[in-house]
Amino acid sequence: MTTNDNHGLRLIVRYLVLILIALMFCFPLVFMIISSFKPDQQLLLDSGNIRAFLPVGDLSFDNYSEAFARAPIALFIFNSVFVTAITVTLSLLLCSTAGFAFTFMEWRGRKLALSIILATLIVPFQAIAIPLLLLASKLPWIGMDGLTWGWLNSYHVQIIPFIADGLTIYLFAQYFKDLPGELIEAARVEGASWWQIYRKVVMPLSGPVLATAAILKFLAMYNQYLWPLMVVQEEGYRPVMVGLQYFFQLNIAWGEVMAYLSLITVPVLAFYLYLQKAFIASIASTGVKG
Amino acid sequence: MARITLKGLKKSYGNAHVIKGVDIDIEDGEFCVFVGPSGCGKSTLLRMIAGLEDISGGDLNIGDLRVNDLPPKDRGVAMVFQSYAIFPHMTVRENVAFGLTVSGASKQEKEAKVAEAARILQMEHLLDRRPSQLSGGQRQRVAIGRAIVRKPRVFLFDEPLSNLDAALRMDMRMEIGKLHQQLGATMIYVTHDQVEAMTLADKIVVLKDGLVQQIGAPMDLYHNPSNLFVAGFLGAPSMNFITVQVTAIDGDKVLVSGPGLNDVAVSGKRGPFTVGQTAILGLRPQYLGVNDDTGLGKLHGKVALSERLGAETVIEVTQASGLPVIATLSRDVVFDVGSDVNLSFDPDHAHLFQPDESFTKNAH
Numbered sequence: 001m002t003t004n005d006n007h008g009l010r011l012i013v014r015y016l017v018l019i020l021i022a023l024m025f026c027f028p029l030v031f032m033i034i035s036s037f038k039p040d041q042q043l044l045l046d047s048g049n050i051r052a053f054l055p056v057g058d059l060s061f062d063n064y065s066e067a068f069a070r071a072p073i074a075l076f077i078f079n080s081v082f083v084t085a086i087t088v089t090l091s092l093l094l095c096s097t098a099g100f101a102f103t104f105m106e107w108r109g110r111k112l113a114l115s116i117i118l119a120t121l122i123v124p125f126q127a128i129a130i131p132l133l134l135l136a137s138k139l140p141w142i143g144m145d146g147l148t149w150g151w152l153n154s155y156h157v158q159i160i161p162f163i164a165d166g167l168t169i170y171l172f173a174q175y176f177k178d179l180p181g182e183l184i185e186a187a188r189v190e191g192a193s194w195w196q197i198y199r200k201v202v203m204p205l206s207g208p209v210l211a212t213a214a215i216l217k218f219l220a221m222y223n224q225y226l227w228p229l230m231v232v233q234e235e236g237y238r239p240v241m242v243g244l245q246y247f248f249q250l251n252i253a254w255g256e257v258m259a260y261l262s263l264i265t266v267p268v269l270a271f272y273l274y275l276q277k278a279f280i281a282s283i284a285s286t287g288v289k290g
Numbered sequence: 291m292a293r294i295t296l297k298g299l300k301k302s303y304g305n306a307h308v309i310k311g312v313d314i315d316i317e318d319g320e321f322c323v324f325v326g327p328s329g330c331g332k333s334t335l336l337r338m339i340a341g342l343e344d345i346s347g348g349d350l351n352i353g354d355l356r357v358n359d360l361p362p363k364d365r366g367v368a369m370v371f372q373s374y375a376i377f378p379h380m381t382v383r384e385n386v387a388f389g390l391t392v393s394g395a396s397k398q399e400k401e402a403k404v405a406e407a408a409r410i411l412q413m414e415h416l417l418d419r420r421p422s423q424l425s426g427g428q429r430q431r432v433a434i435g436r437a438i439v440r441k442p443r444v445f446l447f448d449e450p451l452s453n454l455d456a457a458l459r460m461d462m463r464m465e466i467g468k469l470h471q472q473l474g475a476t477m478i479y480v481t482h483d484q485v486e487a488m489t490l491a492d493k494i495v496v497l498k499d500g501l502v503q504q505i506g507a508p509m510d511l512y513h514n515p516s517n518l519f520v521a522g523f524l525g526a527p528s529m530n531f532i533t534v535q536v537t538a539i540d541g542d543k544v545l546v547s548g549p550g551l552n553d554v555a556v557s558g559k560r561g562p563f564t565v566g567q568t569a570i571l572g573l574r575p576q577y578l579g580v581n582d583d584t585g586l587g588k589l590h591g592k593v594a595l596s597e598r599l600g601a602e603t604v605i606e607v608t609q610a611s612g613l614p615v616i617a618t619l620s621r622d623v624v625f626d627v628g629s630d631v632n633l634s635f636d637p638d639h640a641h642l643f644q645p646d647e648s649f650t651k652n653a654h
């Protein structure tokens with residue numbers, strides 16, 4: 001056998017393995033979507049065999065119409081998308097500027113501040129949830145109704161605590177450290193201000209880390225459960241994961257659960273597709289790989 | 291307008307003293323080259339002038355202003371980096387215009403100035419490309435274009451040609467020389483290529499271990515090196531050093547002798563020398579005659595190696611002491627390896643140095 005054949009064979013094996021892995025990741029998704037069209041009884045019967053993944057039997061949109069009747073799904077999705085979008089945007093802005101200051105600027109106490117931020121990475125959210133709740137219930141807010149006390153039952157109580165986080169700052173600082181330092185020095189000599197360097201030099205070269213940070217933040221925010229459960233009692237501000245409770249009452253309607261899950265997955269998929277495009281475009285235009 | 295003076299300039303990183311008190315005067319419009327071995331602090335010094343490194347001690351003046359504490363953008367300098375440092379996400383046009391963009395120049399002004407810079411550097415056809423679509427030499431042009439477009443008072447170059455191949459390096463070297471004449475700006479140029487130093491410089495600063503060894507015009511340094519380091523650093527092939535004994539002193543002439551060398555009187559201006567001491571005699575390969583008995587100084591030895599380059603012939607001669615001497619003849623001659631040769635030299639072109647002399651600062 002020539003080395004060329006060998007190479008071809010190895011390629012085939014590699015693709016087969018990759019396809020297998022891809023399928024494994026797809027199966028739960030396929031199961032969820034297919035099941036959302038089946039009546040409960042058939043869903044449970046099929047779940048023991050291959051039919052679970054096949055669109056066979058008595059398919060209908062009944063689960064969807066019942067799910068919509070049971071919970072204000074559009075509202076929940078809107079709430080989650082709204083909170084997530086604002087948090088991701090503000091977080092990217094704040095954490096990237098913080099990472100910028102940690103990497104490129106010289107200031108007193110920089111190392112200490114960075115160590116403290118890194119130290120927060122090892123504190124689980126559950127550990128600070130209660131103190132944070134107490135704090136949030138007392139903080140002032142100026143909104144439509146003028147000055148009010150306590151942040152509970154609002155959008156901002158779901159947004160503000162998650163804008164700054166150590167992991168995202170660390171991601172940016174780490175990525176910036178690997179950018180060619182002479183680019184930043186050249187910009188400084190050319191007369192750019194720090195803000196201009198951030199805007200015109202560093203951010204355009206940060207596509208990969210922006211995408212990574214955005215995905216991580218998006219998933220963390222979209223999957224928020226514990227915190228909104230604690231701080232939101234009004235239905236009007238409730239996010240999708242808390243909304244899942246509506247379907248776990250006395251009799252669990254699995255078909256409706258699947259329909260609900262399929263619906264709330266749509267924004268995630270849309271975000272992934274968008275980001276994938278933006279990610280590839282940024283690599284193509286800068287030649288800087290992550 | 292843009293005279294640069296460094297007075298007692300120092301730089302330390304913690305306990306590491308990298309620049310140990312440097313005094314240099316650079317006149318307005320002068321082309322000043324910093325040379326020295328790797329790690330001697332050339333880049334550090336240049337970056338201190340640019341404002342990219344803090345100054346630990348001393349004064350730095352550009353024009354009439356002490357700029358120690360000014361940020362880079364307020365020093366009126368432009369810099370060309372070894373890695374070019376052009377922005378990969380911008381077109382050539384945007385790169386060249388960067389300094390104008392950040393200072394808020396109008397569109398027309400940018401257009402006009404970029405066009406002029408592109409014309410000077412003959413890169414009009416490259417303006418809409420991205421850096422990834424350029425060759426090394428073209429990238430270097432872009433970096434220079436970005437530097438000249440703002441008409442800064444001072445240009446700083448840190449080994450701008452070291453990433454280019456030999457032929458391109460020569461082209462770009464000449465272009466930088468022309469650019470200096472065209473713009474008349476003050477330029478400071480770091481290199482460890484002595485050909486670049488000799489050809490471009492009005493003034494060369496030789497550095498070693500963070501200290502100035504000598505400052506002067508290229509030919510000044512070549513013909514009158516103030517110490518062994520400068521003598522050995524400039525010139526190719528480098529100067530021959532022969533260990534000799536001082537046998538007599540007559541006014542400012544010193545009589546020396548050594549194995550395979552007849553007694554010869556040379557200038558003792560790098561003295562004081564004392565009778566009986568060991569000294570180093572420096573002879574440039576170009577000033578050694580072979581078998582022609584023109585000079586008063588004479589060396590004997592056997593040919594160990596001969597290289598014929600056409601225009602010149604380089605031979606390595608092994609002296610009686612066993613140490614080699616290089617001689618360069620500006621014609622094509624055939625030597626048999628192993629044959630005896632007599633080398634001769636004019637004592638006026640011989641240099642006598644103190645051995646392991648501590649380095650004297652500024653001959654001027």
Ligand SMILES: Nc1ncnc2c1ncn2[C@@H]1O[C@H](COP(=O)(O)OP(=O)(O)OP(=O)(O)O)[C@@H](O)[C@H]1O
Pocket residue numbers: 303306308326327328329330331332333334335482
């Ligand atoms: N951040 C730093 N911390 C400690 N030492 C440093 C630092 N930067 C540079 N140095 C030291 O300073 C000395 C001078 O460095 P510099 O880069 O100026 O040398 P150079 O003359 O430009 O050398 P080359 O020809 O290799 O570019 C070196 O010995 C280097 O190790």
Ligand SMILES: [Mg+2]
Pocket residue numbers: 332333334
């Ligand atoms: Mg250097």
